[in-house]
Amino acid sequence: MIPEIGHFALILALCVALVQGIxxxxxxxVGNSAxxxxxxxxxxxxxxxxxxxxGCLAYAFADKDFSVLYVAATSNSQLPLHYRLAAIxxxxxxxxxxxxxxxxxxxxxxxxxxxxxxxxxxxxILGVMGLVSxxxxxxxxxxxxxxxxxxxxxxxxxxxxxxxxDPGMVIHPPMLYMGYVGFSVAFAFALAALLGGNxxxxxxxxxxxxxxxxxxxLTVGIAMGSGWAYYELGWGGWWFWDPVENASFMxxxxxTALVHSLAVTDKRGGFKVWTVLLAIMAFSLSLLGTFLVxxxxxxxxxxxxxxxxxxxxxxxxxxxxxxxxxxxxxxxxPKVGLGGSxxxxxxEGMLLANNVLLVAAMGSVLLGTLYPLFLxxxxxxxxxxxxxxxxxVFVPLMVPALFLMGIGPLAQWKKASVPDLAKRxxxxxxxxxxxxxxxxxxxGSWTPLLSLGxxxxxxxVTTSAIGLRERLAHVNGNSLVERLASVPRSYWGMLVAxxxxxxxxxxVTMVKGFxxxxxxxxxxxxxxxxxxxxxxxxxxxxxxxPNYTAARGxxxxxxxxxxxxxxxxxxxRYPVQNQVMTEAAIDPxxxxxxxVSLGEPIDDGAWSVRLYHKPFIDWIWGGCFIMALGGxxxxxxxxxxxxxxxxxxxxxxxxxxxRRKVA
Amino acid sequence: MNRFLLPLSIxxxxxxxxxxxxxxxxREIPSPLVGKAAPEFSQPQLHEQEKxxxxxxxxxxxxxxxFWASWCNGCKTEHPVLMDLxxxxxxxxxxxxxxxxxxxxxxxxxRGGNPYxxxxxxxxxxxxINYGVxxxxxxxxxxxxxxxxxxxxxxxxxxxxxxxxxxxxxxxxSQ
Numbered sequence: 001m002i003p004e005i006g007h008f009a010l011i012l013a014l015c016v017a018l019v020q021g022i023x024x025x026x027x028x029x030v031g032n033s034a035x036x037x038x039x040x041x042x043x044x045x046x047x048x049x050x051x052x053x054x055g056c057l058a059y060a061f062a063d064k065d066f067s068v069l070y071v072a073a074t075s076n077s078q079l080p081l082h083y084r085l086a087a088i089x090x091x092x093x094x095x096x097x098x099x100x101x102x103x104x105x106x107x108x109x110x111x112x113x114x115x116x117x118x119x120x121x122x123x124x125i126l127g128v129m130g131l132v133s134x135x136x137x138x139x140x141x142x143x144x145x146x147x148x149x150x151x152x153x154x155x156x157x158x159x160x161x162x163x164x165x166d167p168g169m170v171i172h173p174p175m176l177y178m179g180y181v182g183f184s185v186a187f188a189f190a191l192a193a194l195l196g197g198n199x200x201x202x203x204x205x206x207x208x209x210x211x212x213x214x215x216x217x218l219t220v221g222i223a224m225g226s227g228w229a230y231y232e233l234g235w236g237g238w239w240f241w242d243p244v245e246n247a248s249f250m251x252x253x254x255x256t257a258l259v260h261s262l263a264v265t266d267k268r269g270g271f272k273v274w275t276v277l278l279a280i281m282a283f284s285l286s287l288l289g290t291f292l293v294x295x296x297x298x299x300x301x302x303x304x305x306x307x308x309x310x311x312x313x314x315x316x317x318x319x320x321x322x323x324x325x326x327x328x329x330x331x332x333x334p335k336v337g338l339g340g341s342x343x344x345x346x347x348e349g350m351l352l353a354n355n356v357l358l359v360a361a362m363g364s365v366l367l368g369t370l371y372p373l374f375l376x377x378x379x380x381x382x383x384x385x386x387x388x389x390x391x392x393v394f395v396p397l398m399v400p401a402l403f404l405m406g407i408g409p410l411a412q413w414k415k416a417s418v419p420d421l422a423k424r425x426x427x428x429x430x431x432x433x434x435x436x437x438x439x440x441x442x443x444g445s446w447t448p449l450l451s452l453g454x455x456x457x458x459x460x461v462t463t464s465a466i467g468l469r470e471r472l473a474h475v476n477g478n479s480l481v482e483r484l485a486s487v488p489r490s491y492w493g494m495l496v497a498x499x500x501x502x503x504x505x506x507x508v509t510m511v512k513g514f515x516x517x518x519x520x521x522x523x524x525x526x527x528x529x530x531x532x533x534x535x536x537x538x539x540x541x542x543x544x545x546p547n548y549t550a551a552r553g554x555x556x557x558x559x560x561x562x563x564x565x566x567x568x569x570x571x572x573r574y575p576v577q578n579q580v581m582t583e584a585a586i587d588p589x590x591x592x593x594x595x596v597s598l599g600e601p602i603d604d605g606a607w608s609v610r611l612y613h614k615p616f617i618d619w620i621w622g623g624c625f626i627m628a629l630g631g632x633x634x635x636x637x638x639x640x641x642x643x644x645x646x647x648x649x650x651x652x653x654x655x656x657x658x659r660r661k662v663a
Numbered sequence: 664m665n666r667f668l669l670p671l672s673i674x675x676x677x678x679x680x681x682x683x684x685x686x687x688x689x690r691e692i693p694s695p696l697v698g699k700a701a702p703e704f705s706q707p708q709l710h711e712q713e714k715x716x717x718x719x720x721x722x723x724x725x726x727x728x729x730f731w732a733s734w735c736n737g738c739k740t741e742h743p744v745l746m747d748l749x750x751x752x753x754x755x756x757x758x759x760x761x762x763x764x765x766x767x768x769x770x771x772x773x774r775g776g777n778p779y780x781x782x783x784x785x786x787x788x789x790x791x792i793n794y795g796v797x798x799x800x801x802x803x804x805x806x807x808x809x810x811x812x813x814x815x816x817x818x819x820x821x822x823x824x825x826x827x828x829x830x831x832x833x834x835x836x837s838q
Contacts, residue, residue: 311685326671333667378681
């Protein structure tokens with residue numbers, strides 16, 4: 001009964017989404033306010049209906065209702081409750097429901113925080129989101145219904161893929177989807193602006209916080225996915241340039257460009273056309289990512305059982321949504337005037353360069369991801385594109401972007417002067433250069449890449465410090481604390497996010513430069529050394545988990561004769577799917593991780609063992625979280641708090657635009 | 664050309680390729696086993712567990728070996744095609760129940776019909792490893808001398824059966 005309620009709620013949601021997608025947009029076009037006012041209640045109703053469906057599926061999982069095909073396929077009665085709930089997004093159908101659910105959450109949020117928007121704008125935004133939702137609901141109801149029954153019921157479920165039975169996987173997909181789907185808001189804002197023909201600074205000001213929130217979620221989501229790969233896959237890597245990772249990284253790159261481009265549109269009224277295109281791109285890439293992951297056109301560790309009908313549906317949906325919005329762009333964008341002019345050497349110029357580099361990086365990732373498909377389609381052979389390509393293309397594009405990151409925030413709008421910049425930045429440059437050249441020597445090995453990485457990281461931090469110092473000189477306040485407090489939070493946000501990048505670069509550089517690993521055969525009682533650390537293997541014990549059995553190894557780790565820690569890596573066997581999982585044991589630290597994973601048992605209690613010493617690796621994820629923190633600081637800025645507290649209707653756009661023209 | 668049309672044009676090209684991509688199978692890698700003798704096995708049968716299924720008993724026949732499982736989605740798509748092929752009687756199909764549970768496999772065949780002359784059980788996936796199975800379903804065409812002549816990765820479609828499998832079977836029969 002409950003699953004049928006869920007199914008029915010989805011059907012109703014589809015009806016509501018159709019209404020929400022058609023009437024308000026039409027109403028905005030003909031200026032009918034009755035039709036426009038449908039948008040808000042429709043979006044809220046849709047949210048409640050999808051919430052109901054989601055709740056029903058959650059109930060079916062909690063209740064171990066194996067008469068629901070999806071529940072039987074992805075859970076098991078032995079599976080603990082929290083993983084049964086996480087199993088909602090453990091496979092295709094449920095992931096789509098999560099996608100749609102999050103889309104309606106964003107819609108609901110738009111209805112809450114949009115009272116200051118003009119009616120027509122809000123109706124168009126919700127209408128566009130409604131149309132996106134139509135596609136996903138239709139997809140679920142036609143070829144991927146999570147509520148499909150299995151009659152007679154299975155006596156037992158087939159269990160969740162053991163790889164996904166992990167706390168990281170409980171949170172990672174919702175975070176990632178919050179980011180992916182969050183770009184739908186920026187997308188809807190852009191389309192609404194194109195439809196209404198009023199691309200002005202106000203539009204950018206409104207969509208900025210939404211874009212930043214989505215970007216923060218995506219950043220955290222990607223970081224968690226990478227962290228999961230690191231400790232769960234057991235080979236100590238943190239990024240594989242796998243198609244599915246790329247699918248999440250491309251929207252991130254486009255989204256990062258969008259966040260910066262929106263800043264220019266908001267502050268200077270420039271880059272309008274470009275910003276709209278980026279907003280369309282960021283969401284299109286999210287959809288493309290969904291297509292790549294769900295259709296199985298690419299091989300990947302994440303690939304799912306392919307179903308050609310599903311692939312075709314998503315492709316058609318993709319063609320309509322992206323093709324339609326790009327056509328609208330081609331039609332409307334030429335009428336949008338250019339913003340104010342600026343010199344190439346100015347803050348605008350540098351932000352533009354940063355944008356171009358980010359988009360070029362995105363394009364090269366896209367090319368690398370789709371290249372095997374292109375070749376295959378042209379019958380030119382089967383290849384796979386791996387890290388060598390991505391590393392050699394991505395790094396050269398990122399180096400100038402990161403260098404500009406140091407200068408951009410210090411440059412004046414409109415026109416900056418080289419001598420002035422050089423004067424302000426000479427100390428930062430000197431300090432970065434000297435420490436980048438000497439630090440690796442102090443640390444024991446010098447390579448060009450090591451120096452380059454450190455140069456960029458220190459450059460970003462020192463230029464940020466200079467920026468902050470200059471800023472402090474211009475704000476009011478007697479004491480330092482007072483002055484620090486009067487620097488706007490959006491400025492802090494930028495500094496923090498940029499320093500997050502620096503932390504990230506340090507992590508990547510140090511891991512690449514100094515990591516050591518060893519594959520050894522270890523008998524009970526034997527020791528192996530890696531760096532200063534000595535690992536003693538004390539044999540394995542059999543342990544029993546809720547739905548698995550495991551061999552748990554014990555390793556005593558010591559440094560200079562003093563015991564540092566004891567690590568317990570496991571080799572788990574999940575009987576339902578007959579799968580063996582490697583659970584690495586990690587001793588995390590600010591400056592290094594120690595990582596042990598069990599390979600295969602050899603004989604007489606001996607095992608093949610993999611040992612890693614990974615300096616600074618936690619900085620990689622730390623950097624990502626700092627970036628997201630920066631984003632969170634930026635949206636907690638005073639002007640947004642004021643805007644949301646007041647919630648007063650803004651000056652209608654036409655008058656605002658007219659006023660600007662007069663001015 | 665209007666530069667605002669450029670993004671749309673790029674997208675159209677990408678969609679074209681993605682469309683073609685959908686019709687291709689990324690896992691379809693030429694199998695090194697084609698042209699080689701089918702790996703030997705002797706596995707218990709699904710229905711009568713005390714009997715065994717082995718390619719040695721099938722020498723002199725052209726036959727299909729189909730890896731399947733009750734948990735596999737693609738097998739569901741493929742099932743009606745196998746049923747039709749079995750009914751036509753043009754070539755015997757032998758099944759290999761791959762990493763499956765016996766009860767579920769039996770229920771599946773009872774419900775959807777049994778296209779197989781005999782079904783072997785590969786509970787551990789050992790036979791699958793020898794045959795280089797990526798995932799189920801996969802189908803092998805094996806000739807009278809016990810040599811693999813063709814490997815289908817992923818579900819069989821009526822089209823593949825008409826255009827590839829049956830002509831090949833006829834040609835092999837006549838040898």
